Amino acid sequence: MILKRYSLLIIATLLLVTVSSLFARGIYQTDEDFISEAFLKKPPENGRIMLGGDVRKRVTSLLGHPYGGLIIKYWEKEGKTAWILEEIGKTEPITFGIIIKNSKIEKIKVLEFRESRGWEIKYPAFTKQYNGVGLEGDKLDKNIDGVSGATLSLWAMNGVSRVALYLSQHLSNKSK
Amino acid sequence: MNIKKSLKGLVALAIAGTFSANAIAAPSNAEIFDMMQEMKKELKNLKAENNELKGTVEEVAVSTDEAIKAQIKLANKSSWGGYGELHYNNLEGQGPGVSDTKKIDFHRFVLYFGHEFRDDLRFFSEFELEHALAGDGDDKPGEVELEQAYIQYDYNDTTQVTGGLFLVPIGIMNETHEPDTFYGVERNTVEKNIIPTTWWEAGVMVKKELKPGLTLDVALTSGLKGTSSAFKARSRQKVANAKANSGAMTTRLKYTAIPGLEVAASLFMQTDFCQGQVVGCGAATAFETHAIYKKDKFQLRALYAGWNIDGDAVKAAGADKQNGYYLEPSYRFNDKWGAFARYETYDNKDGSTSTADTEVKARSIGFNYWIDPTVVAKFDYVDQSKANEGDKDGINIGLGYSF
Numbered sequence A: 001m002i003l004k005r006y007s008l009l010i011i012a013t014l015l016l017v018t019v020s021s022l023f024a025r026g027i028y029q030t031d032e033d034f035i036s037e038a039f040l041k042k043p044p045e046n047g048r049i050m051l052g053g054d055v056r057k058r059v060t061s062l063l064g065h066p067y068g069g070l071i072i073k074y075w076e077k078e079g080k081t082a083w084i085l086e087e088i089g090k091t092e093p094i095t096f097g098i099i100i101k102n103s104k105i106e107k108i109k110v111l112e113f114r115e116s117r118g119w120e121i122k123y124p125a126f127t128k129q130y131n132g133v134g135l136e137g138d139k140l141d142k143n144i145d146g147v148s149g150a151t152l153s154l155w156a157m158n159g160v161s162r163v164a165l166y167l168s169q170h171l172s173n174k175s176k
Numbered sequence B: 001m002n003i004k005k006s007l008k009g010l011v012a013l014a015i016a017g018t019f020s021a022n023a024i025a026a027p028s029n030a031e032i033f034d035m036m037q038e039m040k041k042e043l044k045n046l047k048a049e050n051n052e053l054k055g056t057v058e059e060v061a062v063s064t065d066e067a068i069k070a071q072i073k074l075a076n077k078s079s080w081g082g083y084g085e086l087h088y089n090n091l092e093g094q095g096p097g098v099s100d101t102k103k104i105d106f107h108r109f110v111l112y113f114g115h116e117f118r119d120d121l122r123f124f125s126e127f128e129l130e131h132a133l134a135g136d137g138d139d140k141p142g143e144v145e146l147e148q149a150y151i152q153y154d155y156n157d158t159t160q161v162t163g164g165l166f167l168v169p170i171g172i173m174n175e176t177h178e179p180d181t182f183y184g185v186e187r188n189t190v191e192k193n194i195i196p197t198t199w200w201e202a203g204v205m206v207k208k209e210l211k212p213g214l215t216l217d218v219a220l221t222s223g224l225k226g227t228s229s230a231f232k233a234r235s236r237q238k239v240a241n242a243k244a245n246s247g248a249m250t251t252r253l254k255y256t257a258i259p260g261l262e263v264a265a266s267l268f269m270q271t272d273f274c275q276g277q278v279v280g281c282g283a284a285t286a287f288e289t290h291a292i293y294k295k296d297k298f299q300l301r302a303l304y305a306g307w308n309i310d311g312d313a314v315k316a317a318g319a320d321k322q323n324g325y326y327l328e329p330s331y332r333f334n335d336k337w338g339a340f341a342r343y344e345t346y347d348n349k350d351g352s353t354s355t356a357d358t359e360v361k362a363r364s365i366g367f368n369y370w371i372d373p374t375v376v377a378k379f380d381y382v383d384q385s386k387a388n389e390g391d392k393d394g395i396n397i398g399l400g401y402s403f
Helices: A007-018 A031-038 A053-063 A124-130 A151-175 B002-020 B029-075 B312-316
Strands: A046-050 A071-077 A080-088 A093-101 A104-112 B078-094 B101-118 B121-134 B141-156 B159-167 B200-211 B214-221 B248-255 B261-270 B284-295 B298-309 B321-332 B337-347 B360-372 B375-386 B390-402
Touching: A031 A080, A031 A093, A031 A104, A046 A151, A046 B029, A053 A151, A071 A151, A071 B029, A080 A151, A093 A151, A104 A124, A104 A151, A124 A151
Parallel strands: none
Antiparallel strands: A046 A071, A071 A080, A080 A093, A093 A104, B078 B101, B078 B390, B101 B121, B121 B141, B141 B159, B159 B200, B200 B214, B214 B248, B248 B261, B261 B284, B284 B298, B298 B321, B321 B337, B337 B360, B360 B375, B375 B390
């Protein structure tokens, strides 16, 4: 009975599903495309930071737990650094692309999202809140308004933002 | 750097050796030149070895890093988590027939289990023990419940299909109810008595992202089963040998495109609220809408929900109209402290023609202290009044966690 009664709505829903364009799941932009876009299609060679000693300790403090890897790749050119970082939301790692300039976030983007909830953080309306945000001690210097039901994804994004800002500062200090 | 130092040392030694050995046999300029050439060659070899070693260390680090990540990915195929909340209630009844409530209860102990079969196909479940002890007899008030057990498939990056036993897409707390995510020791009464949170059914659901920040959920599921003694909205069958004479459909539209704002509306429809078991009980429709607005440290939650249930028997009981709403402003002082106030009112017999009022109202005020981002201690004062019955007021203390 219920199927008969709402058959039109069911058909409309199925059509809606069927006509949707097919994308690879959760990959919004590849790492390569993000880096290419960041450096206007002329990306520099990538560098690597091995997480050891004080750097590892500080990254652990900024994330609240150790980073899930030994090496972090970065790209640096004309005072701008770009980072590809991963952080777990609830159970799955989310891949973020972050660009830092003058110790502030120029841009942050969700490159790949693997969780079943909390994907709202990928929207530009949400990520643009991070533009111009810096690091003050162990915290971001601006409050970020969350999305209901995406709290863990928001925490992950805040965490990688702090790490990218710190590592960029670390590189800059090293080269002085 | 070390190589340079070593070289300087060698040259110094060679010169010193030259002078000290001068008494025996002074090397010729040609011999010194040869020695210098030999050392230069050694230095070149050392540099090459050093570079090779550096490359090897980097390669080992990269391989180890990749191996760790692969291992994490493998380990993440199956996941588990959970939440729990311990409550202490000390409420004093005022008025005839209104008893005191003084109890301590491990209200909910929940475990999640999940497994990812493929990137686009996963299983998720929620298993709960309510009130700590389940069994026959009044001294075992608990229930063991399977609240979620579904397979979810990502058709594409804007469409998900869920099949099995899942939470009905309605209200604020029905899908997100971990204790660290809300204020107040006990859940609000509107989302308990009008929306029967936690409300799960079995069926199929399609979630479609229509535009960035605008999603549509359509769920075809099993339904509620009102009885002649109570046509209350909280007539869940919990998918336990449930009557399936009449199915249900829930549609939700949710807007979250503006950071800090969520606006949603849900419509639930069931062709026979009593599953054909009660004469004079007909179709049921529930409408719910809510908004959550968060700006910096301030947050406001507002929700309305109401039912229309057809049938003479339902109407005679005054249960043909049931509704309620609440408003909850809150302020988060810092990472640790937050305070809230809430006004809530609901009526499960709003269709009653009797002069006796059946509305229930409650005012609450309290605070949360987050010991850790997902571990919270709570305190609140609540003043509840039931029309024509009496008041109840007192304090609640809680401890909750999720992981």
